[in-house]
Amino acid sequence: MLNTIRTRAVLLKIDFILSSWLHLSLPNGGAMNITNIKGYLKSSTDTPHFQFELVQCSPTYFIFFLDLIPRKDIVLHPDYLNTFYEDSQLEALRKQLDTQVLEAKPYFSSSLYFRNVVSPTGILVSITCEDGGTTERAEEIIRDNIDPIANEVLELWMDSCVCKGGTATIEENERDQLEKRDPIIKSRAIEMDFSSSMPIQFGQDVADIILGIIRGVFRI
Numbered sequence: 001m002l003n004t005i006r007t008r009a010v011l012l013k014i015d016f017i018l019s020s021w022l023h024l025s026l027p028n029g030g031a032m033n034i035t036n037i038k039g040y041l042k043s044s045t046d047t048p049h050f051q052f053e054l055v056q057c058s059p060t061y062f063i064f065f066l067d068l069i070p071r072k073d074i075v076l077h078p079d080y081l082n083t084f085y086e087d088s089q090l091e092a093l094r095k096q097l098d099t100q101v102l103e104a105k106p107y108f109s110s111s112l113y114f115r116n117v118v119s120p121t122g123i124l125v126s127i128t129c130e131d132g133g134t135t136e137r138a139e140e141i142i143r144d145n146i147d148p149i150a151n152e153v154l155e156l157w158m159d160s161c162v163c164k165g166g167t168a169t170i171e172e173n174e175r176d177q178l179e180k181r182d183p184i185i186k187s188r189a190i191e192m193d194f195s196s197s198m199p200i201q202f203g204q205d206v207a208d209i210i211l212g213i214i215r216g217v218f219r220i
Helices: 005-013 079-085 090-100 113-117 133-163 172-193 196-203 204-218
Strands: 012-023 031-041 049-058 061-069 104-106 125-130
Touching: 012 196, 031 104, 031 133, 031 172, 049 133, 049 172, 061 133, 079 090, 079 133, 090 125, 090 133, 113 172, 125 133, 172 204, 196 204
Parallel strands: none
Antiparallel strands: 012 031, 031 049, 049 061, 061 125, 104 125
16 A cells, blocks of 8 residues: 555655554464554645554454544535535545445444544445355455545545645644644554553563654654
């Protein structure tokens, strides 16, 4: 996916991209694979952040999250909603997954914060192939359905958000708001995605070192 990113856009608009893959051995003898890609933009633009997450809880059960995370209140800024969500056809991609993957069911995070951060077109589903399903079916869904949709959303993010910029010129007060909001988004992302999984994988001491480095990169 990251091969589609253009160097010039990275230098001008993207703050940084964080990608990770964790294999967690669970106490019950099972294992989880967590793939995560986050793209954060600088405060010189108000365009959405990018987030992809695939959590394989078992060979036949996984959770899929894909979204362009809003950076402005879409109620107060309807042009923002129109530009990045209605006009971009993201809703059509969400419906495409529902139509093509009958095993997909809406997934409701227990975090009320998380539910408030995602966009109206965010894809958040659980996919279970256990009722007569096979590992091959799970791999087929990832290859033929999740991968193409994720690449299309990433390409859309690059073209509409990174290369074209925001909905308007960023005023100083708006930049201040972005600079307050973005660190909160990043901090909670670390808390939700890494603080619980890394100690399981590496032990608390090593996890604290890794998380400290990540927080330094995030500047929080």
